[in-house]
Amino acid sequence: MELGLDKFQDVFVRLARLPRMQRVAFLAVLSVGIVGLYVYTFFLPAQATIEQLEAQQLELQRKLNEVRSVAANLPAFEARLGELEVELKTALRQLPNSKELPGLLTDISSRGKNAGLEFRAFRPKDEIPRDFYAEVPIEIEFTGTFHEIARFFDDIARLPRIVNVSDLRVEIEREGPQATRLVVKGNATTFRFLEQALAPGGKAPTASRTPAGGKEDQA
Structure with missing residues (x-):
């Protein structure tokens, strides 16, 4: 130091x-x-x-x-x-689930019959899956007067569920003195909610298939 x-x-x-x-x-x-x-x-x-x-x-x-x-x-x-x-x-x-869908289809058919229509075909076809719902197309063919058909479409529009009618083709079946009966062919489309779409960890939605040619609901 x-x-x-x-x-x-x-x-x-x-x-x-x-x-x-x-x-x-x-x-x-x-x-x-x-x-x-x-x-x-x-x-x-x-x-x-x-x-x-x-x-x-x-x-x-x-x-x-x-x-x-x-x-x-x-x-x-x-x-x-x-x-x-x-x-x-x-x-x-507005979107029925899988359990409610059969009841909705029966309701649509019943409303047509109550309006005076005669169904020749009412065939649900293969579902088309979307994000959280599936389209359920239905091939329809029925006969009735103009007023019966108008009443049926009005009833369908008042349903709480969504039902779209498209691709309509109208032909005259026979003409009568009081009313002309028409033949209507086309497609009705309703929609089904996919429960698994909003479930935690749910898998991607897949189409629910019906047998080939569908199942006809006889009038």
């Missing part, structure tokens, strides 16, 4: 003997060295740590703001969720 102190004192003695300009230059270089040592040893690492902490603080503040925003809008989110659930239930009521 004494040897180091002696050398330190010797440096200052020699420094004191130097001309004034050299002493100033030496002290300037020494000051720059001390400042540089401080900058690289203490200031820059501390600055990096400060910047890292500032970034963490900003990220935490952002997350806190998100939480506050969600908390502030939670009643609105819950209200909207309730509305969507009601809308979903309303929509699903």
Whole structure:
């Protein structure tokens, strides 16, 4: 320790003997060295740590703001969720499930008979699967007067379930003194809800097949 102190004192003695300009230059270089040592040893690492902490603080503040925003809008989110659930239930009521489908098909046929129609064909065909529902096409052929047919279509339109009638072809069966009987051929399409489509982990929907040629419901 004494040897180091002696050398330190010797440096200052020699420094004191130097001309004034050299002493100033030496002290300037020494000051720059001390400042540089401080900058690289203490200031820059501390600055990096400060910047890292500032970034963490900003990220935490952002997350806190998100939480506050969600908390502030939670009643609105819950209200909207309730509305969507009601809308979903309303929509699903228009799509029968597999258990309700036979009853719907019977209802359609019965409404036609009650309107005075005579069915010649009422054949459900192969289902066409979609995202969460399946189309159920039905080949139809019936006879009746214009008013009977209009009444049947009006009854179908009033069903709570969705039933679309398309590809209609109308021919005259026979003309009478009071009413002309018509033959109508075409397709009726209803829709079946696929229960597995909304089930957690459910598999992709597949078509439910009916026997080739379908099953005819005799009038």
